[in-house]
Amino acid sequence: MKNLIYTLILLFLFVSCKNDTSSKNSTATTNLSTSIKKETIAYKTIDINGVQIAYRESGNPKNPTIVLLHGFPASSHQYRKVLSQLADEFHLIAPDYPGFGNSDFPNADTYTYTFDNLAVTIDAFLEKKEIHSYALMIQDYGAPIGFRIATAHPERVTAIINQNGNAYEEGLGAAWEGIRALWEDRNAQTENALLPAFSLEGLKWQYTHGVRNVETVNPDNWHLDYLRLNRPNAHQVNLDLFYDYQNNVKLYPKWQQYLRDHQPPLLIVWGKNDAFFPESGAVAFKKDVKTIDYNIYDTGHFALEEDGDAIIQKMRSFMRKLNK
Numbered sequence: 676m677k678n679l680i681y682t683l684i685l686l687f688l689f690v691s692c693k694n695d696t697s698s699k700n701s702t703a704t705t706n707l708s709t710s711i712k713k714e715t716i717a718y719k720t721i722d723i724n725g726v727q728i729a730y731r732e733s734g735n736p737k738n739p740t741i742v743l744l745h746g747f748p749a750s751s752h753q754y755r756k757v758l759s760q761l762a763d764e765f766h767l768i769a770p771d772y773p774g775f776g777n778s779d780f781p782n783a784d785t786y787t788y789t790f791d792n793l794a795v796t797i798d799a800f801l802e803k804k805e806i807h808s809y810a811l812m813i814q815d816y817g818a819p820i821g822f823r824i825a826t827a828h829p830e831r832v833t834a835i836i837n838q839n840g841n842a843y844e845e846g847l848g849a850a851w852e853g854i855r856a857l858w859e860d861r862n863a864q865t866e867n868a869l870l871p872a873f874s875l876e877g878l879k880w881q882y883t884h885g886v887r888n889v890e891t892v893n894p895d896n897w898h899l900d901y902l903r904l905n906r907p908n909a910h911q912v913n914l915d916l917f918y919d920y921q922n923n924v925k926l927y928p929k930w931q932q933y934l935r936d937h938q939p940p941l942l943i944v945w946g947k948n949d950a951f952f953p954e955s956g957a958v959a960f961k962k963d964v965k966t967i968d969y970n971i972y973d974t975g976h977f978a979l980e981e982d983g984d985a986i987i988q989k990m991r992s993f994m995r996k997l998n999k
Contacts, residue, residue, distance in 0.1 A: 716758045723799050729777035730770040733762035739998050743769035746815025748900040750776025756983040770800050788912045789919045794823035813840035819923040822930040834940040839952045842930045846956020858921045873904045885948025885975030892980040934963040942968045942993040944986045946978035
C-alpha cells in the first residue's frame with residue numbers, strides 16, 4: 676500500500692513539473708515573439724509619380740510617428756538602430772530619396788535632382804501614406820528636405836530631432852571649400868576636384884572622421900554607398916545636388932523665421948567633430964528656438980554609428996515628454 680502511495684506521489688510531481696515547464700516555455704515563447712514583433716522592420720516600396728520609393732517602417736502606426744530623413748551619401752540604412760530600438764513605443768518611417776538607397780534611380784532627363792524636387796517627392800510620399808502628424812528627424816540632406824516640408828506644413832510637425840542637420844551659415848564647416856568653389860564657377864576642374872568624395876576612401880572618411888573609435892562604425896555603410904555611387908550617371912547626379920545646395924543656403928532665413936514663429940520642440944543630438952556641420956551649427960539654433968534639449972557628442976558626422984544607444988535614449992525621453 677505504501678509503495679502505491681509513493682508511486683502516485685511521484686507521478687503527481689512529474690506531471691506538475693512537466694506542466695509547469697510547458698507553461699514557462701510557452702510564456703518564454705510568447706515573450707520572445709512579442710519582443711521580435713516590436714523590433715520587426717518592414718522593407719516596402721510605394722509609387723510616387725512614377726518613381727518607386729523604398730522605405731523602412733517599424734512600430735504601430737497608432738503611436739506617434741517619427742519621419743527619419745537621411746543624409747548624403749547614405750540611405751534609410753543609417754537609421755537601422757532607431758527603427759529597431761524605438762519601435763516598441765513609436766511609429767517610425769524612413770524613406771530613401773530618388774537615386775539613394777533602394778529607391779529608383781530615374782534618369783536626370785526624367786527626374787530633376789534638386790532639393791526642391793526631392794522635398795516634393797518626400798512630401799507626396801507622406802501624403803500618400805496618409806501621415807499628417809509627425810516629428811521630423813533630420814541629418815545632413817535631411818535638413819533641407821525636412822525644413823521645406825516643415826515650412827509647407829508647420830501644423831503637421833510635432834517636433835524636430837536634429838542630428839547634424841544645418842540651417843545656418845555659421846554651421847557650414849571647412850569641408851565645404853570645394854563645393855563653394857563649384858558654386859562660384861561650375862566647370863570640369865571644380866567638378867573633378869570633388870570626385871574623391873565618391874571614392875571608397877572618401878566615403879569611409881565621411882563615416883569615420885572625428886569618431887573616437889573607428890571599430891564602432893559599420894563598414895557596410897561606405898561599401899553600400901560606394902556601390903550605389905558607381906552606377907551610371909551617379910556622379911553627375913550627385914554633383915548636381917552639390918551645386919544645388921547653394922539654394923538651401925539661400926533659404927536659411929526662411930527656415931530660421933519658421934523656427935522663430937512656430938517654436939517646434941527641438942532635440943539637438945549633434946556630433947561635434949563633423950567637418951561639414953561642426954558644433955557651431957548646433958549652437959546657432961539657440962538664436963531662434965527658446966527651448967532646446969541640447970546634447971553634443973564627441974563623434975563625427977554620422978553620430979548614430981558611435982553614440983546610437985545614447986542618442987536613441989535621448990529621443991525616447993524627448994518623445995515621451997512630448998506625448999504625455
